[in-house]
Amino acid sequence: MHGASDEQPPIIGRSMMTKKKKKKKKKEFEGHIRASKDNWVNALASLRQMASEYGASRSAYNTAIHACARSNRVTEALQTMKDMRELNMTPSLASYNNVMNACSRTNQWQTANKLLETMQSDGVLPDIVTMNTVISAYGRDGQWEAALELLESMPSHGIKPDVITINAAISACEKVGQWKEALQLLESLPNRDMKPDVVTMSAVIGACGKGGQSEKALQMLESMPSLGLKPNIITINAAMSACSKCGQWEKALVLLESLPEIGLKPDTHLMSAAITACGKGGQCKKALELFESMPGLGLEPNVITMNAAISACEKGGQWKKALQLLKMMLDLGMKPDIITINTVISACSKHGQWEIALALLELLPRVGLKPETILLNTAISACGRAEQWEPALGLLESMPGFGLKPDVVTMSAAISACGNASQWERAITLFESMPDLGIKPNVITINATIGACEKVGQWKKALQLLESMPGLGLRPNHITMRAAIRACEKGGQWEKAHRLLESTPGLGLDPMLSHVT
Numbered sequence: 001m002h003g004a005s006d007e008q009p010p011i012i013g014r015s016m017m018t019k020k021k022k023k024k025k026k027k028e029f030e031g032h033i034r035a036s037k038d039n040w041v042n043a044l045a046s047l048r049q050m051a052s053e054y055g056a057s058r059s060a061y062n063t064a065i066h067a068c069a070r071s072n073r074v075t076e077a078l079q080t081m082k083d084m085r086e087l088n089m090t091p092s093l094a095s096y097n098n099v100m101n102a103c104s105r106t107n108q109w110q111t112a113n114k115l116l117e118t119m120q121s122d123g124v125l126p127d128i129v130t131m132n133t134v135i136s137a138y139g140r141d142g143q144w145e146a147a148l149e150l151l152e153s154m155p156s157h158g159i160k161p162d163v164i165t166i167n168a169a170i171s172a173c174e175k176v177g178q179w180k181e182a183l184q185l186l187e188s189l190p191n192r193d194m195k196p197d198v199v200t201m202s203a204v205i206g207a208c209g210k211g212g213q214s215e216k217a218l219q220m221l222e223s224m225p226s227l228g229l230k231p232n233i234i235t236i237n238a239a240m241s242a243c244s245k246c247g248q249w250e251k252a253l254v255l256l257e258s259l260p261e262i263g264l265k266p267d268t269h270l271m272s273a274a275i276t277a278c279g280k281g282g283q284c285k286k287a288l289e290l291f292e293s294m295p296g297l298g299l300e301p302n303v304i305t306m307n308a309a310i311s312a313c314e315k316g317g318q319w320k321k322a323l324q325l326l327k328m329m330l331d332l333g334m335k336p337d338i339i340t341i342n343t344v345i346s347a348c349s350k351h352g353q354w355e356i357a358l359a360l361l362e363l364l365p366r367v368g369l370k371p372e373t374i375l376l377n378t379a380i381s382a383c384g385r386a387e388q389w390e391p392a393l394g395l396l397e398s399m400p401g402f403g404l405k406p407d408v409v410t411m412s413a414a415i416s417a418c419g420n421a422s423q424w425e426r427a428i429t430l431f432e433s434m435p436d437l438g439i440k441p442n443v444i445t446i447n448a449t450i451g452a453c454e455k456v457g458q459w460k461k462a463l464q465l466l467e468s469m470p471g472l473g474l475r476p477n478h479i480t481m482r483a484a485i486r487a488c489e490k491g492g493q494w495e496k497a498h499r500l501l502e503s504t505p506g507l508g509l510d511p512m513l514s515h516v517t
């Protein structure tokens with residue numbers, strides 16, 4: 001007979017104690033996972049430990065999925081959802097919506113679309129949040145057709161679109177400038193018993209702007225007071241971008257002047273767009289005045305602003321000012337990008353400053369940039385304008401060393417450089433090398449090559465090139481014909497020149513051979 005101290009608690013009692021302890025531990029783990037909503041690593045670590053020691057609950061899995069989604073860890077969230085299914089647990093509607101939202105934020109529309117299909121096969125019915133989130137995911141990647149298709153399918157799911165849905169669909173159209181579809185969605189609102197809000201109008205204005213419809217964009221802006229809506233800075237930025245795209249500098253300045261009336265102040269983005277509008281409109285002076293006014297408005301230029309001001313200088317022939325602005329960027333510790341350097345090279349190119357253009361290429365490593373084809377093309381053009389064919393060909397030959405391949409623009413620029421310097425044979429060699437490089441000539445290439453022949457009166461080669469155009473799928477334009485006619489003229493082939501001139505009445509060529517009878 002054993003003593004009282006040797007007695008063991010009943011089996012049932014031990015079991016109840018174990019269950020209570022287990023339940024308490026699981027609640028502690030669930031608390032840890034909830035507390036880790038902003039730390040997905042900790043959330044998953046707690047979930048895994050809980051699963052291995054006590055078995056994780058559906059609630060714990062859903063909470064961990066939410067933590068992953070908050071941090072845009074889509075892959076980890078999807079794996080956790082897969083783990084749930086293997087345990088015969090179905091992720092919640094909230095989990096699906098959270099992960100879809102993360103997909104939207106990270107431009108993974110295909111994953112969001114797949115999740116929409118998966119949730120329905122899991123028997124989880126989508127709601128308005130689901131649809132709005134997936135439409136937004138489509139929109140962020142410019143999948144406007146898929147966005148509109150999903151919008152139209154919503155009634156079949158028993159879900160009525162709301163203003164957020166329509167705004168998401170309009171934003172999808174706005175992303176790629178589908179202004180007609182954006183306007184149709186706006187016009188459909190009364191039939192849906194809805195009214196537009198500021199987000200709606202901003203997206204429609206943006207769509208019109210990106211679609212090159214600046215007048216419609218401004219009309220939408222002007223209609224807002226009649227709808228009881230007050231534009232915000234996003235709306236004004238959308239309208240300003242519309243003016244910028246079309247070079248509507250006067251309207252851009254009117255927009256700027258209207259800001260105090262609606263209680264708004266310009267921001268850097270707005271000023272950049274206004275500077276761009278002035279630059280595209282050929283108003284370099286006004287663009288620079290806007291740029292120089294920014295410190296007084298408490299605004300600091302960014303790279304986009306600097307590029308807009310430099311572009312205005314390039315278009316206005318102010319190459320020295322463009323260089324000054326680049327120097328200002330470097331002095332401010334601002335890192336220029338490829339657009340910056342390319343625009344400054346272009347500004348120098350137009351005024352024969354080929355040596356400065358080449359020096360700018362040498363600046364690239366200092367600012368953490370690598371040569372790109374577009375930069376070398378612009379620099380080759382700079383050399384070509386100055387009849388510096390040797391540096392131009394040197395740049396062409398340097399491209400493989402940078403891991404770059406020439407394109408049709410490169411070859412056209414190099415051929416022009418040779419042609420301008422009367423190096424017609426080199427121009428022909430470059431032209432004839434294009435098939436081996438896998439580059440198909442375009443009309444500009446042909447014109448540059450015929451122009452090289454024209455400069456030295458190589459009329460036979462010029463006519464051969466002209467005759468080769470149909471086989472290349474190209475049609476001559478007035479530049480082609482003028483160069484071919486002049487090549488014949490310089491080669492003393494007056495009759496051939498006359499025949500060419502008479503064969504092209506539709507090209508609007510003026511009689512150029514006044515000495516030919």
